[in-house]
Amino acid sequence: MPKFILGIDGGGTSCRAAVAAPDGRVLGRGKSGAANILTDPDAALANIEAAARSAFAEAGLAPEAIAEAAAVLGLAGNNVGDAVNYVRTRLPFADAVIESDGLIALQGALGDEDGAIAILGTGTIYLKRLAGKVSYIGGWGFAVGDLGSGARLGQAALQECLLVHDGIHPPSDLAASLLVEFGNDPGQVVEFARLARPGDFGRYAPRVFEYAEKGDAAAVRLLRASAAHVDEVLDLITADGVERISLLGGLAPLYPRWLAARHHGKLVAAAADALTGAVAIAAQRFATAGGR
Template identity: 25%
Template sequence: MKEAIVLAIDGGGTGCRAALCNRVGQLLAYAQGDSCNYHSIGVERATENLLVLLTTLVKKQALHMNCVVLGLAGLDTKKDEAVLTLMVDQALAAANITADSVYLCNDAMLTLKGSVGQNNGVLLAAGTGSIACGFTKEGLETRVGGWGYRVGDEGSGYSIGKAAIAHVLKSYDGREKYSDISAAILKQLALSDEDALINWVYSSHFSVTQVAALTPIIVNLAETGDCQAQQIIQCACQELEIMVLTVIRKLGLLNAEFSLVLSGGVLKNQLVHRQLIQHLASTCPGLQLIDLNYQPICAILRHGLIMMGYDNNTLLNQLSRQLTTLINRPES
């Protein structure tokens, strides 16, 4: 472990991953654990989960790192930054890890920075939630969305599932024309009828993740010609397009060359991907598309190496191959 100079942490909403690498991009250790998003599980439990992740990674050895870089879901406001900085400092100290520098950033922005290096870049992420962010090579940064399912997450899996459930209830009322969405959703959620659906929505069993998981059903129905499903997907694409174009315009990249990184399960659906890219490509002639086909922890590691002055064009692929091998290696 003495060769390790960068410790990277990808603190997503549902789980965390951590990795160590040396200056040439050799992956030295990898660990994964439970969520450290304090918004969903509280500060105390989030700190405990982060500490468990770190001790698993370093195997309880005392380590000094050149750089610790963390991409954290839920880092959205100045209050979040203060809370998470204290949380990270406590976990690092308890794990006997010291560092010359510790860098915290929103997970989406850090994934983008590690993906495109020091060029102009924009990221659109649409999974359970949604966010768009970007930066220029001159150092200007901005973000749009990412405000959570209560007031935001437009175009996300959750928003698609929520719109589908709303349609089921409106068609039950007679306010909208009945479609195949109703039977498909009731079957997916193992519910007998619309009364059971509304009871589930307002019960302790309701889950944002389960609502988001309805997205593939709506996409499949849209692809087979269901008009209501097509309308739901079209609205989601329009919301995502507004988000990413807002970032592009705020950064002054509308007529400039930039890399667009797409991330999240919603954007892996070909129907959504196709509709979105067709519109964006006609509006932004300098757009260069990058599909995120590596784990975000690799991009975070790369950004840590960039901060230390080490980078090359093969780092992401190199780290991704090593990580795949490490994850798939049988336990001895």
């Protein structure tokens, strides 16, 4: 059994780490920059190490002792073999398991119970656990997936703003507020969109919620279409017998009232965050591995 275990939650904007005793008791936490193993694996490695060292320091441990730790990392892109292999062989830990960012979030939200999570952020992905078996739904990315996500919703809002500009759709306060931001020049919207990454589109999603709450017809229409995509996945998940669903991600606080009433009774708050989930998985995994 390792002397210390590490839970690591690496994401596109930051990387968080928690060092714990082998039983899962957290001793210290640390944070660093982005850990995206697909777009920049070397920066991800550096930030994973920095977050881990910082967690050890906060625990009053020598940062070099990370080399004796066994880690569970939850990372986006964990299903892309090349990136994972590159990172796995270069991690500065005694032992490490790379899981998906979704799995550590599921563990954090539900503990060891059955249920599901809907991660509603820049992208969307759903995980469910039934009789202990975890399965994934969606999560295919912006180009042909991520329906209901912030990126798709923000993109739809910019598209709406051009439809209004052309007179194809009636004026809307949402569209007007967006077009103003681009100097009332649709060409600037197009130029932005041409180079925009999903996160750039996603920044406009909260505004759709904001205008929908005020009753703007276009915002309500876009948001209902977006929520309908989420609803149909929740229908599938509940049809399988899932009774508890936690919404996670940046849009989680905004979405509930737009989802179908049939789902409201199943929504439960997450018990804990993804970092806690990573620590919990590490405690289980390495205790088992050690034959305890």
